Amino acid sequence: MMLNLALNIALGAASLGVLLCTWRLLRGPDELDRVLALDTLAMNAVALIVLLGLRWGTPLLFEAALIVAMLGFAATVALSRYLTRGDVVE
Amino acid sequence: MNTVLETLAALTLLLAAFFLLVGAIGLVRLPDFYMRLHAPTKASTLGVGGVLVASLLLGLAQGRPGMAELLITLFVFLTAPVSASLMAQAALHRALPSRAGPPAEPVTGLSPD
Numbered sequence: 001m002m003l004n005l006a007l008n009i010a011l012g013a014a015s016l017g018v019l020l021c022t023w024r025l026l027r028g029p030d031e032l033d034r035v036l037a038l039d040t041l042a043m044n045a046v047a048l049i050v051l052l053g054l055r056w057g058t059p060l061l062f063e064a065a066l067i068v069a070m071l072g073f074a075a076t077v078a079l080s081r082y083l084t085r086g087d088v089v090e
Numbered sequence: 091m092n093t094v095l096e097t098l099a100a101l102t103l104l105l106a107a108f109f110l111l112v113g114a115i116g117l118v119r120l121p122d123f124y125m126r127l128h129a130p131t132k133a134s135t136l137g138v139g140g141v142l143v144a145s146l147l148l149g150l151a152q153g154r155p156g157m158a159e160l161l162i163t164l165f166v167f168l169t170a171p172v173s174a175s176l177m178a179q180a181a182l183h184r185a186l187p188s189r190a191g192p193p194a195e196p197v198t199g200l201s202p203d
Binding site for chain 2: 003030059070
């Protein structure tokens with residue numbers, strides 16, 4: 001009962017976080033702001049996927065969250081390298 | 091035992107929800123990039139960590155091993171500082187405007203080209 005309430009509150013918070021990150025992603029004055037927003041969006045997506053896995057009782061979703069986390073990190077590293085040097089791999 | 095674990099998981103989830111919200115609101119509301127870098131890299135990392143700890147506790151209550159959660163927690167806590175540092179380097183390289191003004195002495199050693 002209490003667990004379900006806490007899960008619902010956390011789901012709402014993570015969804016609101018995704019929306020706020022999307023706002024920064026569309027708005028961001030600099031390209032780096034968009035990179036940061038994408039990084040945070042990936043984090044929030046990981047939290048959202050794990051929460052949905054708990055809610056639906058499907059532990060298979062946790063591996064999906066791991067993949068999203070790795071892809072988000074790779075994207076952040078590649079994009080900030082590109083913005084620093086104009087090149088990802090020398 | 092199970093009720094204790096579930097109560098603990100519920101409390102951790104509430105804490106994680108708070109920190110996720112703080113990170114996202116900070117990303118939207120703070121005035122310049124260097125300040126905005128702080129909110130998601132610290133608060134959101136703690137929020138994701140809290141969600142994963144709650145998931146581990148629930149797995150313990152249901153008697154299933156939580157290898158994936160443990161891996162995600164380790165990965166997130168290892169990579170968040172790295173990506174934050176890379177983004178800060180890129181911001182200094184691009185000389186993004188800061189409310190605190192330019193750095194007192196020129197930053198060296200960031201761009202080897």
